[in-house]
Amino acid sequence: MIDKKKLHSTAAKVETAVLVAVxxxxxxxxxxxxxxxxxxxxxxxxxxxxxxxxxxxxxxADIRTYTGKGxxxxxxxxxxxxxxxMIIYDDDLTPSQVxxxxxxxxxxKVIDRSLLILDIFAMRAQTxxxxxxxxxxxxxxxxxxxxxMWTHLSRQSxxxxxxxxxxxxxxxxxxxxxxxxxxxxxxxxDKVDRQSMxxxxxxxxxxxxxxxxxxxxGKSTLMRGLSKADVFAxxxxxxxxxxxxxxxxxENIPFLLTDTVGFIRKLPTxxxxxxxxxxxxxxxxxxLLHVVDIAHASFEEHVDIVNKTLVEIGAADxxxxxVFNKIDLYKPAFNNEETEEEPAATPDDILEQLKNSxxxxxxxxxxxxxxxxxxxxxxxxxxxxxxxxEKHFSIYPNWLDLGYTAVKSEE
Ligand SMILES: Nc1nc2c(ncn2[C@@H]2O[C@H](COP(=O)(O)OP(=O)(O)OP(=O)(O)O)[C@@H](O)[C@H]2O)c(=O)[nH]1
Ligand SMILES: [Mg+2]
Numbered sequence: 001m002i003d004k005k006k007l008h009s010t011a012a013k014v015e016t017a018v019l020v021a022v023x024x025x026x027x028x029x030x031x032x033x034x035x036x037x038x039x040x041x042x043x044x045x046x047x048x049x050x051x052x053x054x055x056x057x058x059x060x061a062d063i064r065t066y067t068g069k070g071x072x073x074x075x076x077x078x079x080x081x082x083x084x085x086m087i088i089y090d091d092d093l094t095p096s097q098v099x100x101x102x103x104x105x106x107x108x109k110v111i112d113r114s115l116l117i118l119d120i121f122a123m124r125a126q127t128x129x130x131x132x133x134x135x136x137x138x139x140x141x142x143x144x145x146x147x148x149m150w151t152h153l154s155r156q157s158x159x160x161x162x163x164x165x166x167x168x169x170x171x172x173x174x175x176x177x178x179x180x181x182x183x184x185x186x187x188x189x190d191k192v193d194r195q196s197m198x199x200x201x202x203x204x205x206x207x208x209x210x211x212x213x214x215x216x217x218g219k220s221t222l223m224r225g226l227s228k229a230d231v232f233a234x235x236x237x238x239x240x241x242x243x244x245x246x247x248x249x250x251e252n253i254p255f256l257l258t259d260t261v262g263f264i265r266k267l268p269t270x271x272x273x274x275x276x277x278x279x280x281x282x283x284x285x286x287x288l289l290h291v292v293d294i295a296h297a298s299f300e301e302h303v304d305i306v307n308k309t310l311v312e313i314g315a316a317d318x319x320x321x322x323v324f325n326k327i328d329l330y331k332p333a334f335n336n337e338e339t340e341e342e343p344a345a346t347p348d349d350i351l352e353q354l355k356n357s358x359x360x361x362x363x364x365x366x367x368x369x370x371x372x373x374x375x376x377x378x379x380x381x382x383x384x385x386x387x388x389x390e391k392h393f394s395i396y397p398n399w400l401d402l403g404y405t406a407v408k409s410e411e
Pocket of ligand 1 (some may be wrong): 213214215216217218219220221222232233234235236237238239240241260261262263325326327328329369370371372373
């Protein structure tokens with residue numbers, strides 16, 4: 001049982017959390033640790049400090065309380081002695097798990113992965129369209145979970161994680177009103193979507209290149225490097241939630257470059273659905289720049305997740321340049337350095353192997369760069385430009401006849 005007297009006001013102080021995950025037959029303990037690091041990073045993005053993590057090995061997550069009873073007691077003991085603002089679970093909880101855990105944790109917020117991501121999107125959304133999309137996703141998430149969780153959140157004062165988004169008055173309402181709100185938002189979004197579709201159609205038919213990739217890999221940094229656009233880049237997850245489109249000229253051939261929202265493991269499906277129109281920029285692109293953070297321990301898994309998400313949104317099978325970024329931070333693992341043995345491979349060998357590995361299967365070209373340190377940008381530009389040019393001339397076979405770049409060599 002939690003002693004409520006020990007819970008004090010959280011206003012104007014950093015919120016704190018404990019994180020909880022289970023390792024299962026499908027998810028190794030090592031993976032779980034990595035996922036918890038990512039979850040802590042997501043929490044940091046919202047200004048929430050992680051004070052402790054709990055993990056448990058189970059065949060599968062417990063259907064009633066996610067962890068088993070013993071681990072749950074352990075968490076309760078901890079949060080009784082060290083009050084925190086919230087417990088964050090690294091998976092999505094079912095409505096009944098939420099109910100059960102709330103009964104145990106009382107005033108401490110019970111947050112799952114989707115709710116955390118939705119909150120970050122709510123914080124980041126800038127345009128009217130992105131705001132509508134996030135709100136719709138929040139209501140769709142909320143609908144099957146209209147439980148005490150929400151009424152008890154709405155009783156707490158101030159803004160905090162799990163509080164942004166649907167306002168307090170809506171939280172007091174019933175399912176019917178939420179349903180009406182969903183219908184209303186869908187209609188409004190439809191209208192905005194139609195406008196942006198018209199806008200896209202009215203744009204010149206230029207070649208379109210979209211930056212895609214896992215969150216925080218350096219898409220916005222690369223966008224800046226390629227287009228001089230002033231886009232926001234930050235070492236936080238989901239720095240970009242809206243799409244930014246810029247017209248870029250390379251050797252007098254113009255094309256459109258789009259920076260868009262990053263992908264993540266278990267991106268809430270309601271978010272993918274609501275962001276369909278933002279992701280149209282990706283779906284309608286002619287060429288993809290798939291950016292990968294090569295210095296991240298799980299970069300191979302990130303590539304898989306991005307490829308799967310591309311299939312899901314109907315944007316797979318486009319000419320793709322796989323851009324391994326942050327090469328300045330990359331330190332390939334070598335054989336034991338203390339032995340006299342020759343290293344099995346040099347860094348160049350390792351990159352060459354990577355080029356030929358399954359990770360690069362879907363890509364036509366592979367380049368290694370540092371967007372931040374501007375390393376090897378020329379190679380990327382050359383590869384990109386050759387693809388852009390090819391596509392451009394397939395749209396405008398007579399481009400040179402129009403007198404744009406025609407430089408005739410002397411006879
Ligand atoms: N060392 C190093 N850091 C980089 C490089 N490219 C980007 N970064 C850093 O990585 C962080 C994330 O960069 P962003 O450009 O915001 O990444 P993003 O893919 O747009 O991220 P989201 O919008 O959150 O999906 C920032 O702190 C950048 O400064 C690089 O080549 N080397
Ligand atoms: Mg970005």
